[in-house]
Amino acid sequence: MRTAVIRVNLNPAGDLPDDQLAAAVEDLKSSGLEVIAPDFGQVPAHSREIELLLPGEDTAALSAWAADRCARALGAPGPVAGAATFLSRGTDEDALGVVSAFGLTATVERAWNNDQEIVTITIPRADARRVPESRLHTALEAALNAEVRLLYA
């Protein structure tokens, strides 16, 4: 299961006091959610954005849920979800997630050479010509921190 990073601007209008925002963050954290939140005193009023780390892949659904949950925590409407990204822990799912962001499907195989992992990503040959190979390769090696080999079959 991938973990999505959902950004939510708690108060785009910039009209709520810092302590109300801090209390909302406390509420979210104490309900068991993983939250990344800055010190709001250091941030311009309309930029008070937090991040929720949520399991799942459907960013539209997760964003809607997150915005709603933040509104409930605040006791006020207004939170707006922003960009959604995904964590990578180097799993097969994370690799396939990176591949799907390029509009492709693939299979993943792993092998070991002493202590060095080699991950082979196989993409359907029909897609070979339109794969931006360099960009896919660097995106995958960053997500896996292992040697990545791309095959077409």
Add this chain to the structure above:
Amino acid sequence: MTTLESRLQAPAAKKVPVRVVDSDVHPVPKPGVIAEYVPEPIRSKYLLSHPHGDTINYDAPDYAHAKAMRVDAFTPDGGFPGSDPELAFRQLIIEAGSDIGILEPGGRTHFIPEVTTAYKHAMNVWQDKHWLDSQANWHERWRGSICAGIEDPQGAAREIEEWAGHPYMAQVLINAEPRPAWGDPRYDPVWAAAVRHGLPVSCHLSRGYHEELPMPPVGFPSYNHDFMVTYSLLAANQVMSMVFDGLFERFPTLKIILVEHAFSWILPLMWRMDAIYSARKGDMPEIRRKPSDYVKDHIKFTTQPLDYPEDKLELTRAFEWMEADKILMFSSDYPHWTFDDPRWLVKHLPESMRDAVMHANGIETYVTVPTHVTALDGKAFVY
């Protein structure tokens, strides 16, 4: 043990084929070095009289810290990226994998042409003594450029004559901003000197000063990136002049390289020039060939910065349409922040074009670039 010491102790190493010729590497003189090679009275009157401020009007990310450079290319003692030949060798040749690096020094110009020539001469002496000498170039991977002030044609021709035949000078390097355009006969002594010695003439994109800043036709731009358009426009105008002012008829062996001016604009320009020629060739009998043939035979472009759309197929098709294997040469622009790693770049090229772009065109175009070089331990494999 330093790299130099270990190399002196090693037995004669085997030769391997050159796979990557890097057409754009920027060496930088250490502070105070260039002044040594500029003669008086020019040195005191022009070079040293004006304390050099930061004239760059360029807002690269984190500019105050990075100075538009790769942050990892500053030397350990805080020296500017490109000022240490050994660090450049390690990062570009060993770690990135370029086999040969063509040095394109920047350096200042002046509105008095003879002063520019004095500065260019100093840049050539500096390369010869500090980058191409047997110590800095022990690995024989650097090739230098004979810097020449195009706006002082006689001075430029003298400079070319002086350095032609140097074992590690691969090309002549000029600027594009001086007026008029290159097709004007006043520049003929420069081309004549270059072709006499088989040297290609290269131009790296640059900003002139004052009225020579490549100004967009609609006035001062809002953003620095608007200059990306005017650099290409400047190069396009030079291409038009070279073709329609008959430069390649006067100098049928002349080779021109346009470095860092982008290249995807050349395809529609070739279409337009061919259409003009087809309609008007009766009016210009001295132009005997189709303009696109002149381009493909005489002009090369470098890959960096690579414009690439999201859909790779679009890029592949563009390469095929412009016959990129005839006109492109790989370049990294090390150590600038816009650096293209050769291992990353090569996979953007259609497979059938890789050899031409990555090394074959460079070997054919430059002087002194060999087909094989001495193998180096630990050098990165590119393709």
Add this chain to the structure above:
Amino acid sequence: MAEQPSSLPRGREHVVCTEDEIPPGTHKVFPIGRHGVGVYNVNGAFYAIANYCPHEGGPLCTGRVHGRSVVSDAPGGASVIRDGEFVYCPWHQWGFEIATGTTAVKPEWSIRTYPVRVLDHKVIVTA
């Protein structure tokens, strides 16, 4: 500390150093994975991120750490927030949140991050 092997074995917890070897605002790179892992101390919290940029493969952890710019009423119209929380690749300056290895401006990218914890003043990375 004993000399590290060329790459630490996978699927385990690794004691990479002691807590005081990475003071707040600093980081160290350890030989984990193909490209190494940078362990950062951001205001007392430890994070670990692969030393590799998804753009062109630059050495991410040799880049400068600073905050992020946002529009504000400060002179100049911009302020830096969350200082110390982002690392910028030394090559082309792509910036990434150290805690998540991602950037809002290019959601397709995700740099591998590793669980880090501190136990008895020892920094432990799960690789």
